Amino acid sequence: MFGEPKVSAHVVLVNPPYPPEAVQSIFLPLGIGYLAAVLEQNGYNVDVVDCQTSSLTQKTIENKIRSLNPDIIGITSATVTYLPALDVLKSAKAAAPKALTLMGGPHVTVLDEQAVTESSELDIVVRGEGEQTMLELAKLVSDGNLKNLSQVKGITYKDNNQIVRTQDRPFIQDIDSLPHPAHHHFDVSMYKLFDVNYMPIITSRGCPSQCTFCLASKMCGKTFRGRSPKKVVDELEWLRDEYGAGAFAFYDDTFTFDLKRAFDICDEMQKRKINLPWDCRTRVDRVSKELLAKLRSTNCQLIHFGVESGSQEMLKVMRKGTTVELNAKAIKWAKEAGISVAVSLVIGYPGETPEMLQQTIDFLYKTKPDYVYMCEAVPYPGTELANYVKELGLEITENWNQYREETQVFTNKLLPLEKLEETKKAFFDNYFSTGYFLNKKFKRDFYSQIMARAALNHLVCNNRVLSWGFKKLSKMRRPKKSVGGYSASKTEQEK
Numbered sequence: 189m190f191g192e193p194k195v196s197a198h199v200v201l202v203n204p205p206y207p208p209e210a211v212q213s214i215f216l217p218l219g220i221g222y223l224a225a226v227l228e229q230n231g232y233n234v235d236v237v238d239c240q241t242s243s244l245t246q247k248t249i250e251n252k253i254r255s256l257n258p259d260i261i262g263i264t265s266a267t268v269t270y271l272p273a274l275d276v277l278k279s280a281k282a283a284a285p286k287a288l289t290l291m292g293g294p295h296v297t298v299l300d301e302q303a304v305t306e307s308s309e310l311d312i313v314v315r316g317e318g319e320q321t322m323l324e325l326a327k328l329v330s331d332g333n334l335k336n337l338s339q340v341k342g343i344t345y346k347d348n349n350q351i352v353r354t355q356d357r358p359f360i361q362d363i364d365s366l367p368h369p370a371h372h373h374f375d376v377s378m379y380k381l382f383d384v385n386y387m388p389i390i391t392s393r394g395c396p397s398q399c400t401f402c403l404a405s406k407m408c409g410k411t412f413r414g415r416s417p418k419k420v421v422d423e424l425e426w427l428r429d430e431y432g433a434g435a436f437a438f439y440d441d442t443f444t445f446d447l448k449r450a451f452d453i454c455d456e457m458q459k460r461k462i463n464l465p466w467d468c469r470t471r472v473d474r475v476s477k478e479l480l481a482k483l484r485s486t487n488c489q490l491i492h493f494g495v496e497s498g499s500q501e502m503l504k505v506m507r508k509g510t511t512v513e514l515n516a517k518a519i520k521w522a523k524e525a526g527i528s529v530a531v532s533l534v535i536g537y538p539g540e541t542p543e544m545l546q547q548t549i550d551f552l553y554k555t556k557p558d559y560v561y562m563c564e565a566v567p568y569p570g571t572e573l574a575n576y577v578k579e580l581g582l583e584i585t586e587n588w589n590q591y592r593e594e595t596q597v598f599t600n601k602l603l604p605l606e607k608l609e610e611t612k613k614a615f616f617d618n619y620f621s622t623g624y625f626l627n628k629k630f631k632r633d634f635y636s637q638i639m640a641r642a643a644l645n646h647l648v649c650n651n652r653v654l655s656w657g658f659k660k661l662s663k664m665r666r667p668k669k670s671v672g673g674y675s676a677s678k679t680e681q682e683k
């Protein structure tokens with residue numbers, strides 16, 4: 189059904205563009221990196237098209253795919269990149285009509301049936317972790333044996349207008365068995381920040397927590413699967429030696445979930461003299477004073493805590509399993525250990541009132557984190573929050589392009605959008621002061637420079653003269669994209 193038998197299928201993996209209205213936050217896509225790596229390890233020929241670092245039009249994507257002439261085209265997508273991914277599929281299928289088209293990632297893992305139904309160009313959705321499934325599909329295509337599709341776990345496809353959903357694929361138990369992601373397919377200089385190669389790494393998969401707004405456990409399971417400290421530090425060394433890494437972003441859901449493993453990784457980093465700056469993300473109930481001191485001793489300069497709210501009631505509704513007190517304590521401990529703290533917050537959650545939001549603002553003034561992400565509560569498909577919003581009958585958009593942290597996609601009558609935006613703006617106007625900017629600027633370390641840049645962006649946007657001068661300057665440079673997830677706010681982007 190999908191082309192001639194091949195000795196070894198040629199696979200093209202595509203990272204779709206963001207919708208034009210979204211913050212263009214670029215990062216090295218680890219999912220594609222892992223898929224490319226396992227394919228190459230098994231002898232397949234792989235090309236990668238990253239539409240986020242290069243401004244490709246539909247036509248250029250089509251031409252590129254035509255020239256590559258693949259047997260399989262695999263596209264990744266989150267909810268925000270789903271519609272652009274469908275557009276890419278159209279071009280891809282026009283360029284290579286016989287190629288088997290696949291889509292994976294968090295959006296289609298949940299809305300798999302909808303995806304194969306609404307897109308005639310999409311042959312198969314790959315649900316959840318994709319490495320093994322990708323290999324099995326590449327093998328079937330290579331052998332010209334697609335009639336055995338139903339044997340492949342973790343996929344959804346249409347067969348004679350009937351949707352077939354094979355059984356879920358179990359998560360990979362030994363994630364140490366995975367190769368390093370195939371970074372050679374990317375121009376790593378595109379992800380530089382302040383001339384530093386800021387390289388991502390994931391050292392574990394799975395999150396046992398069940399926060400209502402998060403899809404992590406649906407993607408990677410409820411069981412924490414950690415890589416061994418030796419393998420983790422092998423990858424850090426490789427990133428430093430092969431890619432000139434100058435700083436590392438540990439993108440695990442909860443890097444310190446297993447405290448002992450976190451200590452052991454630090455020991456291994458010390459033993460092998462990896463002393464580059466790094467940051468990680470974790471929960472406030474998975475750190476101790478001792479651990480924070482240990483992280484700092486290996487040059488951890490920034491820790492991101494999922495604080496979510498300054499209202500105990502909201503933390504309970506979000507099933508965060510933490511307390512306001514614990515949040516404050518963890519921030520204090522990290523700062524005492526000499527680690528900068530970034531906190532992420534979920535605002536506009538159903539049931540949140542202006543008073544509760546004010547509790548969050550008060551919490552920030554009291555605990556003084558070094559950086560703040562205020563993310564709108566976005567009901568991503570598959571989350572408990574999405575079900576809750578539906579149950580409450582709240583008005584919600586299904587324009588997936590809007591599903592990003594700076595956009596409100598449902599109406600919270602208790603906390604109207606104007607009030608939310610006004611509170612948020614007032615907070616950032618105060619927080620990103622000239623004093624904040626100078627303080628970070630003079631610290632000179634890598635992460636302080638990122639924070640100083642964010643403050644400067646905010647200050648410039650709030651000042652008409654500076655803003656005019658900046659626009660003139662930026663027209664002379666290439667368009668600015670944010671890197672590594674440190675996005676500018678919506679207001680900054682729009683001005």
Ligand code: B12
Pocket residue numbers: 213215216217218219220222223261262263264265266267268269290291292293294295314316317318319321322388390394401402403404405407408439440441568569591592593594672673675
């Ligand atoms: C790290 C991370 C980031 C990093 C990116 C790091 C990186 N270099 O890749 C940063 C901070 C930049 C980031 C940004 C955003 N993120 Co994020 N992120 C994560 C996190 C914690 C881990 C993702 C990851 O790298 N996993 C490891 C890799 C190996 O897995 P993967 O990418 O999922 O790919 C695997 C499978 O999905 C599948 N697969 C994926 N694509 C394809 C394609 C094919 C063809 C096949 C066969 C298989 C396949 O196989 C891959 C290998 O197993 C997840 C939570 C989670 N645990 O999933 C959230 C998560 C993915 N992020 C989320 C969101 C919302 C965002 C943002 C939209 C936030 C925003 N700005 O508004 C942005 C935009 C992301 C984008 N462009 O797609 C949501 C997505 C929900 C959704 N339905 O869209 C998640 C699930 C968290 C949540 N809130 O629930 N993120």
Ligand code: SF4
Pocket residue numbers: 395396397398399402403404405441442471494
């Ligand atoms: S928000 Fe963090 S702790 Fe909560 S489920 Fe998601 S990854 Fe786990």
